[in-house]
Amino acid sequence: xxxxxxxxxxxxxxxxxxxxxxxxxxxxxxxxxxxxxxxxxxxxxxxxxxxxxxxxxxxxxxxxxxxxxxxxxxxxxxxxxxxxxxxxxxxxxxxxxxxxxxxxxxxxxxxxxxxxxxxxxxxxxxxxxxxxxxxxxxxxxxxxxxxxxxxxxxxxxxxxxxxxxxxxxxxxxxxxxxxxxxxxxxxxxxxxxxxxxxxxxxxxxxxxxxxxxxxxxxxxxxxxxxxxxxxxxxxxxxxxxx
Amino acid sequence: xxxxxxxxxxxxxxxxxxxxxxxxxxxxxxxxxxxxxxxxxxxxxxxxxxxxxxxxxxxxxxxxxxxxxxxxxxxxxxxxxxxxxxxxxxxxxxxxxxxxxxxxxxxxxxxxxxxxxxxxxxxxxxxxxxxxxxxxxxxxxxxxxxxxxxxxxxxxxxxxxxxxxxxxxxxxxxxxxxxxxxxxxxxxxxxxxxxxxxxxxxxxxxxxxxxxxxxxxxxxxxxxxxxxxxxxxxxxxxxxxxxxxxxxxxxxxxxxxxxxxxxxxxxxxxxxxxxxxxxxxxxxxxxxxx
Numbered sequence: 001x002x003x004x005x006x007x008x009x010x011x012x013x014x015x016x017x018x019x020x021x022x023x024x025x026x027x028x029x030x031x032x033x034x035x036x037x038x039x040x041x042x043x044x045x046x047x048x049x050x051x052x053x054x055x056x057x058x059x060x061x062x063x064x065x066x067x068x069x070x071x072x073x074x075x076x077x078x079x080x081x082x083x084x085x086x087x088x089x090x091x092x093x094x095x096x097x098x099x100x101x102x103x104x105x106x107x108x109x110x111x112x113x114x115x116x117x118x119x120x121x122x123x124x125x126x127x128x129x130x131x132x133x134x135x136x137x138x139x140x141x142x143x144x145x146x147x148x149x150x151x152x153x154x155x156x157x158x159x160x161x162x163x164x165x166x167x168x169x170x171x172x173x174x175x176x177x178x179x180x181x182x183x184x185x186x187x188x189x190x191x192x193x194x195x196x197x198x199x200x201x202x203x204x205x206x207x208x209x210x211x212x213x214x215x216x217x218x219x220x221x222x223x224x225x226x227x228x229x230x231x232x233x234x235x236x237x238x239x240x241x242x
Numbered sequence: 243x244x245x246x247x248x249x250x251x252x253x254x255x256x257x258x259x260x261x262x263x264x265x266x267x268x269x270x271x272x273x274x275x276x277x278x279x280x281x282x283x284x285x286x287x288x289x290x291x292x293x294x295x296x297x298x299x300x301x302x303x304x305x306x307x308x309x310x311x312x313x314x315x316x317x318x319x320x321x322x323x324x325x326x327x328x329x330x331x332x333x334x335x336x337x338x339x340x341x342x343x344x345x346x347x348x349x350x351x352x353x354x355x356x357x358x359x360x361x362x363x364x365x366x367x368x369x370x371x372x373x374x375x376x377x378x379x380x381x382x383x384x385x386x387x388x389x390x391x392x393x394x395x396x397x398x399x400x401x402x403x404x405x406x407x408x409x410x411x412x413x414x415x416x417x418x419x420x421x422x423x424x425x426x427x428x429x430x431x432x433x434x435x436x437x438x439x440x441x442x443x444x445x446x447x448x449x450x451x452x453x454x455x456x457x458x459x460x461x462x463x464x465x466x467x468x469x470x471x472x473x474x475x476x477x478x479x480x481x482x483x484x485x486x487x488x489x490x491x492x493x494x495x496x497x498x499x500x501x502x503x504x505x506x507x508x509x510x511x512x513x514x515x516x517x518x519x520x521x522x523x524x525x526x527x528x529x530x531x532x
Contacts (some may be wrong), residue, residue, distance in 0.1 A: 002306050014344045052469060103253040107383035114280040126276065137380040216380060 004085070004093035005100070011061060011070040015037075021108055029115050041125040044116040048129060051112055052136065055105045061147050063101050067094055069149075069159035087235045092156060094228045105142045109133070130144055131198050138211050141219040148219070148226040156233025247300050248399050255391060256420060259285045273428035282424060286384035289391020296395070309356035313394045313467040324463050329460055330358060330375050330470040332418070333476035334455075336516070337483065340509035353399060358435035374483060378476040385474035386467065392417055393461040393470050405529045410458060410521060414451030421446055431502040445503040449510050452517040459520045 009015075028051075032044065085092065094134050113133035120126040154162035262281055271277060293312070297304055307315035318326065345352045394414065402407035422443055425431060443469040457470040464470075498504050 006306075043479045064378050103380075103383070110381060110383070111283060116426045122274055137377065140380070181330060197490045206363045209366060209369050209373055213376055216376045 001085070001089060001093055001096075001206065002084075006098055008067050008070065008097045012066045021055075025108070025112060025115065029059065029118075032115055032118055041120050041122040041129075044130070045129050048113060048116045048132065052109055052139070055108065055125055056139070056143050059098075059101050059105050060143055064098060064147050064161065065154070067097055067160070068154040072159055086229050091227065091231050091234050094155065095136075095151070095223070095230070099223070102144060105124070106136060109136050124212065127202075128198050130193070131201055134208075134212075135201070138208075138215050142216040143164065144219040144223055147178055148222045149228055150228055152229045152233055155230040156237060162190075243300070244399050244402055247296055248403075249394065250299060251292050251296040251391070251396060251399075252416065254295055255289050258288045259420060260423050263427065265425070267427055273424075274276040278427065282429070283384055285424070287387035287396075289389075290387040293391045293395040310398070313396075313461070314470055316466050317464075322466075324347070325460055325464045326469050326472070327465075329473035330378065330476050332456065332460075332516075333378075333473060333480045334374070336477070336510065336513045339512035342443060343511050344505060344508045349415055357406070370483060371480075374479045376474065378472055378479045382471050382475035385469040385478065388468050389457070389461070389471045389474055393457050394467050397454070397458045397461070404459055407525050410455045410524070411451060412457070413446055414454040417454050418447030418450035420442070421450070430506070435501050435503055441501075443504040445507045445510075448514075449506060452510055452513050455517045455521055455524075456513075458523060462524075478480070 009051065110133065113129060113136070116130050117126060117133075120129065150162065150166055153165045156162075157165070262285065266277065267282060272399060293305065296302070307446035309315065312353070316326075394417065395407055397413045400413050403409075422428070422439075425442045425446055426439045430446060431438075435441060453474075456472060461467065462469045462472055
């Protein structure tokens with residue numbers, strides 16, 4: 001199993017990702033320490049949000065597809081038959097690899113948040129970054145739903161078909177969005193702001209606590225269910241090939 | 243060679259963390275600064291970095307699983323999953339029994355209204371321990387950094403030299419001493435307590451010997467760094483929970499009751515008994531092996 005994880009790590013150029021992330025964090029640290037300009041705290045908050053979106057986007061979009069597609073180019077069946085492991089273990093290695101990815105990104109975001117909070121003078125901004133940071137585990141858990149839904153398609157039908165299904169779902173969501181923009185109640189959207197959201201979080205700490213408690217269990221439960229479905233699909237695919 | 247490896251490891255770990263914290267304090271920084279939070283987070287990763295550097299320098303290699311490795315694998319077979327479950331449950335019991343013992347001696351310190359400051363509805367307070375478990379699991383990377391260094395590298399090396407019984411004591415003292423600059427800055431005990439900072443150093447070292455022993459025991463049982471990492475994170479999270487329902491002011495407490503090292507020492511008492519049981523078990527099993 002460790003060998004498979006390492007193979008995937010090399011295949012997705014994991015070392016390059018790690019070096020880039022570490023370099024980015026060092027750069028952020030020096031910017032935070034060296035620059036003392038007007039509105040620095042707000043800039044740091046914006047940078048933190050951008051990093052969070054970029055890292056999670058990269059993880060969900062790129063890493064997932066690369067991890068699955070990397071074995072397909074090498075005549076998957078022959079490659080798989082050469083491995084001293086079962087189909088379940090092979091599928092499990094993909095799921096564990098992505099889970100490690102999520103854990104790493106979450107850890108990086110906590111550390112990045114600490115850098116952004118370092119030397120933060122604005123008390124309100126300080127609290128906002130802190131609140132946003134406390135949302136990161138919940139956000140990671142929600143985002144884990146996406147690979148939970150996508151992975152069975154990718155593993156069961158191959159990355160090409162999986163990608164087509166993913167795009168179809170995205171297009172449907174896009175059109176639903178347009179339908180809402182045309183016929184929905186737009187007044188709701190006008191009043192949405194990040195600060196309002198953070199204030200809501202502060203007032204309704206019970207809801208936030210419930211999310212923090214239940215979301216990891218829900219997303220991990222769904223992830224495990226997705227793994228079992230992928231195992232079934234993968235084994236059936238192998239059986240059909242034989 | 244083992245002594246040389248320990249020396250290099252300690253030089254890096256202590257050098258970086260002591261150097262970083264003392265320099266910051268000498269430059270006028272204080273514990274209340276946000277920068278200190280960053281220094282403390284970074285400090286937790288230092289033992290892992292020191293382990294990797296020491297292994298590279300002394301050509302020990304970086305095996306991920308197996309004997310003399312980073313122990314990054316997880317094996318749940320042969321009822322090992324039970325130890326992973328205990329990794330979350332033991333810290334809850336450790337702190338809960340400890341706080342009950344403390345309230346037994348200072349009942350006036352218990353004040354449920356102190357929980358109002360959290361802003362969480364009373365009906366939902368039962369969720370707090372579950373929230374602790376979730377966050378210990380998700381945000382355990384700092385603890386993972388420490389455990390890779392202390393429990394999978396230093397403790398086994400000390401065990402090789404001095405045997406399990408002495409390794410746990412020496413390892414606990416070293417681990418405690420590593421925290422001294424942070425304690426001096428106000429971590430764990432704040433400021434203004436009796437015999438500051440020496441009493442803080444002393445009590446915290448007892449705590450690190452006790453918890454270090456439990457963490458090492460669970461490392462040996464699971465042969466994985468993840469169980470002690472989750473456990474360490476849970477110890478940190480639930481230590482914060484112990485003060486939630488506590489009135490810690492001069493109005494309710496006086497004299498010795500107000501001393502933060504005394505509070506930690508009393509809370510650690512049930513943990514000490516539990517740790518002593520594990521210590522005896524480890525000693526006995528080592529005696530059998532030898």
